[in-house]
Amino acid sequence: MQVRFQDGSVAFDDLKLAVSPGEFVAIAGPSGCGKTTLLRCLAGLQDLTSGTLQLEPAVEPRRGGLGFVFQGAALMPWRSAWQNVALPLELLQGTQRPTANERKRIASEWLLKVGLQPEDFEKRPDQLSGGMQMRVSIARALVTEPTVLLLDEPFAALDDMLRQRLGQMLQQIWMEQGRTVVLVTHNLQEAVTLSQRVVVMNRGGVVGQVAVDSKYPRKPEVFRSEHHLACVAEISGLLEETS
Known part of the structure; x- marks a missing residue:
């Protein structure tokens, strides 16, 4: 696969990648390496210049088969928390589109799953903390029960403690539901942990791939395990060798 922009710059070239159904894959690398562009291609937001990209089984983003979490929460400021989560349900077509009451019920259920309390459901984004906004964003990406979940550095702007908490939440959702997850991050600890x-x-x-064999669920103490440290060191080595 290749993506070349109008100014002649190349995001990536001759890139090959396969992800198995139900797999949790992290794409790690420095800024400007093409990882976010790759994620946008997977989401159908960026066209390839050459090559092919195929999702198996076939995923139809417009029918709710794919969820995307952006770097920022990207919430609509005039909508309440539950209304933001319900937006993808409103965009479904025909018989797939739930009624207004069903949309509110489904959105509320997902807000509970990501850790918000009922008293927060009617709050607008400017009334929520940064961590709560990201929880709403993740709930919105999952509300259509997508087969594939794509995340573009969703925790980059959060402090370490909150990043860890939301990472644990994401891990739990993946363990329970078995979706295919592709996470873009420049944080090597986060990539290996999740x-x-x-x-x-x-x-x-x-430039390389590193298998992480630690058992799930992975608790914070996994940071200190020999395998975790070895994986981080291997990734760091690959980046140093190719920089």
């Missing part, structure tokens, strides 16, 4: 496999990108290509 994923089964880390795809390492640098200079517009995949």
